[in-house]
Each structure stands twice: as C-alpha cells, then as structure tokens.
Amino acid sequence: MTSSPPSNNDESGSPNWGAVFDGIKDALRLPAWVVSAALIGVGPLAQAVGHPIGAAMASTIFVWAGPAQVLFYGGLASGMAYPALAFVIGLSSMRFLPMTMTVMQMLRRPKQSILMQFAIAHFVTVTVWAECLRRLPDMREDRRVPYFFGFAISCLVLSTFTTAFGYVLAGNVPTHFAAGLLFLTPVFFTCSICAGARDMPDWLAIGMGAVLEPLALHVAGPEFDLLVTGLVGGTVAFMIKMNRLNNAGTPA
Amino acid sequence: MIELLAPYALMLVVAAVPTGIWRAGAVVLSRSISSQSLVFEWVRFVATALLAGVVAKLLANPSGALALAPDWGRLGAVVAAFAAFMAFRRSVFAGVLTGETILILSVYVTQH
Numbered sequence: 001m002t003s004s005p006p007s008n009n010d011e012s013g014s015p016n017w018g019a020v021f022d023g024i025k026d027a028l029r030l031p032a033w034v035v036s037a038a039l040i041g042v043g044p045l046a047q048a049v050g051h052p053i054g055a056a057m058a059s060t061i062f063v064w065a066g067p068a069q070v071l072f073y074g075g076l077a078s079g080m081a082y083p084a085l086a087f088v089i090g091l092s093s094m095r096f097l098p099m100t101m102t103v104m105q106m107l108r109r110p111k112q113s114i115l116m117q118f119a120i121a122h123f124v125t126v127t128v129w130a131e132c133l134r135r136l137p138d139m140r141e142d143r144r145v146p147y148f149f150g151f152a153i154s155c156l157v158l159s160t161f162t163t164a165f166g167y168v169l170a171g172n173v174p175t176h177f178a179a180g181l182l183f184l185t186p187v188f189f190t191c192s193i194c195a196g197a198r199d200m201p202d203w204l205a206i207g208m209g210a211v212l213e214p215l216a217l218h219v220a221g222p223e224f225d226l227l228v229t230g231l232v233g234g235t236v237a238f239m240i241k242m243n244r245l246n247n248a249g250t251p252a
Numbered sequence: 253m254i255e256l257l258a259p260y261a262l263m264l265v266v267a268a269v270p271t272g273i274w275r276a277g278a279v280v281l282s283r284s285i286s287s288q289s290l291v292f293e294w295v296r297f298v299a300t301a302l303l304a305g306v307v308a309k310l311l312a313n314p315s316g317a318l319a320l321a322p323d324w325g326r327l328g329a330v331v332a333a334f335a336a337f338m339a340f341r342r343s344v345f346a347g348v349l350t351g352e353t354i355l356i357l358s359v360y361v362t363q364h
Binding site: 030031034041051052054055058059062063064065067068069070071072074076082085086087089090093094095096097098099100101102104105108114117118120121122124126129133175176177178179180181182183184185186187188189190191192193194195196197201202205206207208209210211212213214216217225226227229230231232233234235237238241242 | 256259260262263264265266267268269270271272273274275276277278279281282283287290292293294295296297298299300301302303304305306307308309310311312314315316317318320321326329330333334337338342344345347348351352355356357359360363
C-alpha cells in the first residue's frame with residue numbers, strides 16, 4: 001500500500017507513481033522469474049552464431065519476444081536469408097497486435113501522448129498481457145500505467161541479465177534441464193492464459209486455439225496457421241459470447 | 253567498427269523491427285477505436301485463441317532440447333500443469349512447477 005494523497009478524479013488525475021512498487025512486487029513474486037528463466041535459452045543460441053554477449057542482451061531489450069529471438073538466432077545458424085528470416089519473425093510476432101490492443105484499451109487515458117503509448121506497447125509480452133487482464137480491470141485508472149511499467153520493466157531487466165547468464169553458460173547444461181528451460185514458455189503461456197479465463201467463451205477460445213492449430217497447420221501451412229487459428233477460434237468464441245449476452249438481455 | 257556493430261544492426265532490422273511494427277500498429281489502430289467498442293472484446297478472443305495455438309505449435313513441433321522429450325512427456329506435462337493449476341485454486345506457480353517436473357523427468361527417464 002502506498003501513502004500518496006488520494007486522487008478521486010480518475011479521468012483527469014495524474015498517474016499515481018507509487019503503484020510502480022506494486023508492479024515490481026507482483027513481478028518478482030513469480031512472473032519475472034519465469035520469463036527470465038525462459039530467456040536463458042536465447043544466450044547460447046546467440047553464442048553459437050558468434051554474436052557478442054551485448055547483442056544477445058540487446059535482443060532481449062529491443063525485441064522483447066522470446067520466440068522471435070529464438071527464431072532469429074536459430075535462423076542465422078541455419079543460414080536463412082535475412083529477408084526471409086525477417087518475414088518469418090514478423091509472422092510469428094503477429095500475436096502482439098491483438099495483445100497490445102487489449103492492453104492499450106485498459107491503459108490509455110485522455111491526454112496521453114502517442115509516444116507514451118508506443119513506450120507502453122514496447123513492453124507488451126504474453127506475461128505482461130496476462131497480468132494486465134487479471135489485475136487492471138479492478139484497478140483505479142491512475143494506478144494502471146505506473147503499475148504496468150513497474151511490472152514490465154522488472155521482467156525486462158531481470159531477463160536481460162538471464163540472457164547474459166545463458167550466454168556464459170552456453171551448452172554446459174544437462175539436456176533434461178535444457179529441455180525444461182525450453183518447456184517454460186509453453187507451460188507458462190498455458191497457465192497465464194487460463195488464469196485470465198473468466199467464463200465459458202474464454203475457455204472455448206483456449207480450447208479451440210489448441211485444437212485448431214494442427215488443422216490450420218495442415219490447411220494454411222506453417223506461416224499462416226496461427227493467424228487462421230486466432231481468427232477462426234477467436235471469432236467463434238466471440239460470437240458465442242455475444243449470443244449469450246443477447247439471450248441474457250431479452251426477456252423470456 | 254562496422255563489424256562490431258553488425259550483430260546489433262542485424263538484430264534490430266531482422267528481429268526487432270518485424271516484432272515492433274505489430275506493437276506500434278496496435279497503438280495506431282487503438283487510437284481510432286472507442287474503449288467501449290466490441291472490437292476490443294473480439295480482439296481479446298482472437299489473442300486468446302492465437303496464444304493457445306502458439307502453445308500447441310511449440311509442443312507439437314518442439315525445437316532444440318525439447319525435441320528430446322517423448323510425446324507423452326510433453327503432452328503429459330502440459331495436462332498435469334493444467335490439472336495442478338486448477339487444483340491449487342488457479343495457481344500459476346503450482347502449474348509451472350508440476351509441468352516442469354514431469355517434463356524434466358520424462359527426458360531423464362528416456363535418456364537413462
């Protein structure tokens with residue numbers, strides 16, 4: 001709890017920066033450790049293609065997307081052409097469009113500059129997105145942006161160090177632990193998405209995403225499978241939600 | 253000097269920009285939509301289904317050391333993680349810990 005003076009005017013009140021510490025505290029409780037452990041794996045990949053440790057750390061700061069970083073260093077290792085690699089990374093990062101829009105809806109405020117909004121957007125990842133879905137709706141608006149930065153920057157700073165740690169460690173990890181590190185991303189994604197689920201359509205979207213992906217891979221190929229999965233699964237769940245709301249709204 | 257900076261420039265152009273355009277695009281798109289709009293509700297569902305798809309893809313087509321885990325290990329670990337997550341009143345910690353334990357054991361058992 002912070003002891004700043006109460007600001008009752010949510011619409012025009014300036015951000016309550018004391019909430020930064022709540023964000024840091026929540027991040028260090030678990031999420032920051034999981035993301036940063038997942039990014040240990042990027043270090044050895046960068047080391048394997050002969051890039052300096054600083055570049056590996058910078059990739060965590062500037063890309064801030066584990067799967068994209070793994071694709072980047074993995075693609076370089078397999079000798080992919082740069083434009084093709086950029087294209088594949090771009091497709092894999094498409095999830096940031098709907099994720100960031102969801103976050104912006106909760107964090108934007110009147111008179112907020114577009115630069116501030118770009119700064120917010122840069123820090124969006126699955127971890128941050130899931131945390132926002134869970135915490136922000138019940139939080140006072142003047143506390144949201146400070147909380148967000150406290151949370152997100154803690155995750156990023158810790159992850160930058162673990163990327164370097166992985167670089168130094170490179171290849172000296174027993175295979176079962178190396179597999180465990182790579183498993184962190186899917187298992188943490190699973191729990192994070194489920195933690196945000198509130199009603200039946202939410203669960204349906206999760207279930208459909210998991211079931212549709214192999215089908216979409218078959219039909220749309222490895223570039224566009226996730227796009228198809230998200231659009232089809234998400235739209236069906238959305239329509240069912242709307243249908244339920246309409247039925248609930250009309251008198252029997 | 254140029255050789256020293258090349259890895260940084262490559263990372264920015266080939267990885268950071270293709271990722272960042274989606275985040276920046278989301279900011280630009282969001283500015284023209286009212287926060288009450290149902291578009292945001294739809295977009296949230298699309299993101300949720302897409303992320304579940306990402307998990308399915310990572311588990312069905314594992315890369316690196318994760319490919320050393322048997323199919324039953326990867327599937328069993330994620331199912332157990334979900335069960336533990338629900339059993340412990342939606343505890344992400346319990347889920348991750350359970351899933352990791354089973355996955356690491358499955359690789360260890362397969363290799364020994």
